[in-house]
Amino acid sequence: MRRADQITGVIVLIFSVAVIEGSRRMPPSGTFGPGAGFLPFWLGAAMAILSIILLVNATREPAQASGRSPFPKGRAVLSILMTVGALAAFISLLETLGFLLSIALLTAFLLRVVEQEGWLMSATVAVANSAGLYVIFQMLLGVSLPKSIFGF
Amino acid sequence: MGIFDNILMGFGIALSWQNLLFCLIGTIYGTLIGVLPGIGPVVGVAILIPVTFGLNATTAIITMAGVYYGAMYGGSTTSILINVPGESASVVTCLDGYEMAKKGRAAPALGMAALASFIAGTLAVVLLTFIAPPLANVALSFGPPEYFALAFMGLTLVTSLAGESMVKGLMSGLFGLIVACVGVDAVSGEERFTFGFLSLLDGAGFISVAVGLFAVAEVLCNLEESMGQVFIKAKFSLRSLFPNLQDWKDSLAPIFRCSFMAFFLGNLPGAGATIASFLGYAMEKKLSKHPEKFGTGIIEGVAAPEAANNAAAGGSMVPLLALGIPSSGTSAVLLGALLVHGLKPGPLLFQSSPEFVWGLIASMYIANIMLLILNLPLVGLWASLLRVPYKILMPLIVTISAVGVFTTDNNIFDMWVMLVFGIIGYLMRKLKFPAAPVVLALVLGPLVERTLRQSLTISHGDITIFFTRPISAALITIALISLFAPLLRGVMDWRKRVVEIS
Numbered sequence: 077m078r079r080a081d082q083i084t085g086v087i088v089l090i091f092s093v094a095v096i097e098g099s100r101r102m103p104p105s106g107t108f109g110p111g112a113g114f115l116p117f118w119l120g121a122a123m124a125i126l127s128i129i130l131l132v133n134a135t136r137e138p139a140q141a142s143g144r145s146p147f148p149k150g151r152a153v154l155s156i157l158m159t160v161g162a163l164a165a166f167i168s169l170l171e172t173l174g175f176l177l178s179i180a181l182l183t184a185f186l187l188r189v190v191e192q193e194g195w196l197m198s199a200t201v202a203v204a205n206s207a208g209l210y211v212i213f214q215m216l217l218g219v220s221l222p223k224s225i226f227g228f
Numbered sequence: 229m230g231i232f233d234n235i236l237m238g239f240g241i242a243l244s245w246q247n248l249l250f251c252l253i254g255t256i257y258g259t260l261i262g263v264l265p266g267i268g269p270v271v272g273v274a275i276l277i278p279v280t281f282g283l284n285a286t287t288a289i290i291t292m293a294g295v296y297y298g299a300m301y302g303g304s305t306t307s308i309l310i311n312v313p314g315e316s317a318s319v320v321t322c323l324d325g326y327e328m329a330k331k332g333r334a335a336p337a338l339g340m341a342a343l344a345s346f347i348a349g350t351l352a353v354v355l356l357t358f359i360a361p362p363l364a365n366v367a368l369s370f371g372p373p374e375y376f377a378l379a380f381m382g383l384t385l386v387t388s389l390a391g392e393s394m395v396k397g398l399m400s401g402l403f404g405l406i407v408a409c410v411g412v413d414a415v416s417g418e419e420r421f422t423f424g425f426l427s428l429l430d431g432a433g434f435i436s437v438a439v440g441l442f443a444v445a446e447v448l449c450n451l452e453e454s455m456g457q458v459f460i461k462a463k464f465s466l467r468s469l470f471p472n473l474q475d476w477k478d479s480l481a482p483i484f485r486c487s488f489m490a491f492f493l494g495n496l497p498g499a500g501a502t503i504a505s506f507l508g509y510a511m512e513k514k515l516s517k518h519p520e521k522f523g524t525g526i527i528e529g530v531a532a533p534e535a536a537n538n539a540a541a542g543g544s545m546v547p548l549l550a551l552g553i554p555s556s557g558t559s560a561v562l563l564g565a566l567l568v569h570g571l572k573p574g575p576l577l578f579q580s581s582p583e584f585v586w587g588l589i590a591s592m593y594i595a596n597i598m599l600l601i602l603n604l605p606l607v608g609l610w611a612s613l614l615r616v617p618y619k620i621l622m623p624l625i626v627t628i629s630a631v632g633v634f635t636t637d638n639n640i641f642d643m644w645v646m647l648v649f650g651i652i653g654y655l656m657r658k659l660k661f662p663a664a665p666v667v668l669a670l671v672l673g674p675l676v677e678r679t680l681r682q683s684l685t686i687s688h689g690d691i692t693i694f695f696t697r698p699i700s701a702a703l704i705t706i707a708l709i710s711l712f713a714p715l716l717r718g719v720m721d722w723r724k725r726v727v728e729i730s
Binding site for chain 2: 088095115126133148167171182212221
């Protein structure tokens, strides 16, 4: 955790500097009180101070105190990346493939590939989920869900 | 109108078929949310907001309040049966609840959890009925400095109490405030941090952020372990659920003590059901004649935190309705829901929409009764739901989150926001940064900024305005104490060590 905190401290510090920079580009405070950049500037400044405190605290910890990284290894990393990737693909393809197909594919992928369920279970739950959500949102609640370029 | 007239009017509204039906739906859904590990009340309420768009505001909020309470009731079921808290306010119930289950007393534990929750919840609504209106009156004299001080205190209390590291809690809160700045500045019309994205002009969208930070991040975290299936051995006949006379003798005083304590704790912006449940348990342990028995499976160990979390949930409605300041992550989302439906919580709400306020309060009484009925006979049903493997639930949670977020604005962009914050939420969890302060800060951000700027405009840039007005001075002092007290202790330790060395 010590190394992780150090890296986090540095990244947040960079982020805070970016926020401060962004706030200084905004118009300065005028006659009607603090301007748009007022709060972001001070938030960025406070965040920068805190990130330095985090960095200092992490560096002052003895090196062998907690050597393990908080992040998982192996299969878990793969599962996480696949899930994020699947969601990203889903969002990108939603307007092309339409709601019914996209949800079914996402559900099936998550079940089959990430959770490694059997084909039958994955397909069944995928179809049921897609239909169920469609009924709840489109039919019962009247939300208009995206249709595919093929028309359904 | 006297209080009793108001309550009668409230019941008139709450007892309409539509409101009763949706209250029931909310409480069932809320219990479900509480029972299912991996999805908590914050997400449950957030996902519901787009779903309730079509309803009128009163019905929508009644539903969501039902969800909030339901989650408090449902969370204890998994805590007792499988030692997995359904949500954070039920963590403490695991301690004695699961031990009781191991001793074969799962049924009375579940029964007492439901009954303690009912007594506490009802007490809380009664207190709410009598405290909220006068508080709203007092708050009518609040100006921008007082509101800023109140919001500031709420934020500092939540961020300093959340999680293990205060530095990280503060950073989460600041992050939420920065995200709240995204969009068009209300006062000057200037675009802030929008990077050219049209969809960001209205802000990041707190539903997308909340669902991402909680639901998606939770799913990603859970992928690391195989969640598998659970086995529950207890049997649930209706009669076995009722605690015996000895149980009642042991639990009654703790229930009442914890209810009062937790209700007033819930009133404070910053303290919510989770903190209340911990404090309730600790308090009862200190006051008990046999403190060493806590943790071995005694009924007070279940009754105390369960009473506390329900009373705090009720108590948190007071600042929400009377002041417009949420006191926890879930009530922050409720505040967001109110704003989405065009209601402005705060002292004026009691005057401008009395039917809404009293209808909501009346429905809370009804919700408590519904939940008692739901949780006693139906506990077997909830227990069997736990047999659904998490592997199947996970894709359902992912898809319903994505769809729910999409329907807020029919905008694909919102789902990207959800995904990004899902990744951020996962990283935060791994690096031990608490997520609740982000949501709280996101909802309070606009209020904080607006009142800060108004106050400084009134005082022509003079910061001392916050300290010359008594109420705001008191609130800010409390906030500053909570921020710097740990530091003071650190300095004192260091000095002691220096003295010892020399």
